[in-house]
Amino acid sequence: MSGRTLAEWLAYIERIHPKSIALGLDRVVRVRDALGLGFDGPIITVGGTNGKGSTCAMLEAILRAAGYRVGVYTSPHLLHYNERVRLDGEPLADPRLCAAFEQVEIARKALKLTYFEFGTLAAWVNFAEAKPDCVILEVGLGGRLDAVNAFDADCAVITSIDIDHVDYLGDTREKIGAEKAGIFRRGKAAIVADPVPPRSVVEYAAKVQADLQLFGRDFGCQSDPRQWLFWGRSGRRGGLAYPGLRGANQLLNACAALAALDALRERVPVANQDVRNGFARVELPGRFQVLPGRPAVVLDVAHNPHAAAVLAQNLSNMGFFNRTWAVFGMLRDKDRAGVCRALKGRIDHWLAAALAGPRGSSSAELRREIESSGTGGIIEEFDTPRSAFASAASRAGENDRIIVFGSFHTVAEIMAVRNLKTGSCGSG
Numbered sequence: 001m002s003g004r005t006l007a008e009w010l011a012y013i014e015r016i017h018p019k020s021i022a023l024g025l026d027r028v029v030r031v032r033d034a035l036g037l038g039f040d041g042p043i044i045t046v047g048g049t050n051g052k053g054s055t056c057a058m059l060e061a062i063l064r065a066a067g068y069r070v071g072v073y074t075s076p077h078l079l080h081y082n083e084r085v086r087l088d089g090e091p092l093a094d095p096r097l098c099a100a101f102e103q104v105e106i107a108r109k110a111l112k113l114t115y116f117e118f119g120t121l122a123a124w125v126n127f128a129e130a131k132p133d134c135v136i137l138e139v140g141l142g143g144r145l146d147a148v149n150a151f152d153a154d155c156a157v158i159t160s161i162d163i164d165h166v167d168y169l170g171d172t173r174e175k176i177g178a179e180k181a182g183i184f185r186r187g188k189a190a191i192v193a194d195p196v197p198p199r200s201v202v203e204y205a206a207k208v209q210a211d212l213q214l215f216g217r218d219f220g221c222q223s224d225p226r227q228w229l230f231w232g233r234s235g236r237r238g239g240l241a242y243p244g245l246r247g248a249n250q251l252l253n254a255c256a257a258l259a260a261l262d263a264l265r266e267r268v269p270v271a272n273q274d275v276r277n278g279f280a281r282v283e284l285p286g287r288f289q290v291l292p293g294r295p296a297v298v299l300d301v302a303h304n305p306h307a308a309a310v311l312a313q314n315l316s317n318m319g320f321f322n323r324t325w326a327v328f329g330m331l332r333d334k335d336r337a338g339v340c341r342a343l344k345g346r347i348d349h350w351l352a353a354a355l356a357g358p359r360g361s362s363s364a365e366l367r368r369e370i371e372s373s374g375t376g377g378i379i380e381e382f383d384t385p386r387s388a389f390a391s392a393a394s395r396a397g398e399n400d401r402i403i404v405f406g407s408f409h410t411v412a413e414i415m416a417v418r419n420l421k422t423g424s425c426g427s428g
Contacts, residue, residue, distance in 0.1 A: 005094070018112075022114050025149060027108075031121055032124065032150050034107040039127055039135060039151075043136075043151055043152065043155075044135070046136065047156070048157070048193075049163075050304070051159035053138065053284055054253045056138050057282050062257065062275055063278070068134055069088055069133045070086075070132055070135075070136065071087050071126070072085075072087075072138075073086075073120065073124075074138040076408050077408075079412055097126075101122050120147040121147075137153075142169050146183075149182060153185055154188055154267075155190075158183075159193050160193065162305070164334075167333070173198045181200065184208055186209045187211065189260065202214075215252065215256075218232065218259070219232035219258070219262070221254075227239055232258065234262045237272055240275065244282045246287075246288040246290060285420065288311065295321075296401040296402070297418075300404070308405075309342040312346055315343075324347050325400060327388045328351065328366060329352075329385050330406040332360065332365070337369050337372060340369055343375060344376065350370050350380070352379060353384055353387070353388040354381075354383055356384075386413055389414050390417075
């Protein structure tokens with residue numbers, strides 16, 4: 001495979017395992033050990049149903065504002081695979097990714113790795129070689145059996161716990177919580193920002209003797225319209241501006257990030273000014289991202305009922321708009337009806353857009369889900385998010401707004417249409 005382009009590598013790793021998702025740590029651990037690469041800096045692993053990407057971005061931005069070199073591994077990407085692996089705020093260049101894929105290919109021998117497992121190990125190769133001051137790993141799915149859990153977290157964060165991926169994680173918050181808590185480690189900080197965590201999370205932390213820190217008990221915040229204060233075990237951080245990321249839920253994610261940094265304060269100390277600068281600079285495309293101009297355009301990757309409920313709240317906080325147009329595309333294995341119900345009464349025109357691929361919903365399927373949910377509004381069908389957005393943009397008035405949501409795929413297609421960039425996160 002030597003000399004292959006990144007596109008050729010990605011096509012290759014996508015087909016070597018018969019399943020796109022095959023949870024389990026055995027394959028990753030065996031290849032990790034064969035690679036024989038280590039990392040001495042602290043590792044922060046971030047799991048949760050929603051808010052993982054935002055929390056990773058805040059951690060990265062604050063640590064970089066403090067002058068640290070930071071490695072970040074997240075998923076999925078929006079426009080380019082390189083977004084998944086960042087060093088010093090920049091997506092990794094193709095040659096470095098290809099070289100890492102080559103090392104993993106040699107080390108795996110006959111083992112069949114999934115796309116995510118292969119990518120996780122390639123990210124690890126780059127972090128082990130670059131030796132940043134801190135590494136941030138975002139869980140792909142669940143936690144206990146996710147590939148990133150092959151690497152021991154010095155601090156584990158759970159942002160939120162709700163129903164998603166029921167085929168793999170279970171159909172209750174208790175079952176899902178038990179899976180997500182699998183990233184906790186004995187004697188290490190376990191930060192839980194969900195205000196009402198399932199009992200299974202608390203019980204697992206006790207079982208493995210993790211240092212459990214709960215929102216509202218061990219850390220939390222006080223806020224007013226202009227600023228907010230974080231409190232935790234090591235004291236208070238006051239006079240903080242709200243994070244650059246939009247949305248009421250971002251304060252919970254910010255608290256999770258600060259609690260994690262407090263837990264690691266002896267290894268990567270950060271000053272209050274670093275925190276302020278980090279929050280001011282943080283960026284994360286596609287998370288309630290409001291584009292400049294009229295009509296207002298909102299991009300949000302919300303793809304489960306919990307995220308859709310947050311989106312609904314954020315839309316209500318935007319103020320008055322004459323009409324709201326929704327470019328809506330989802331995957332078939334998601335709770336489409338639950339997402340529609342969460343937005344009941346907030347959409348005037350639904351533009352149901354089909355997504356390509358075996359997991360993509362057709363526009364007719366989306367229409368049926370919208371109608372059965374009783375959410376209201378006019379419904380139209382389109383072959384692609386691109387054509388749906390073009391229709392909305394041609395008809396929306398300057399006092400209207402267009403929201404694009406339901407999947408990373410939906411948002412990514414419109415970002416490409418608008419020629420938007422994912423950018424580097426936290427670089428200011």
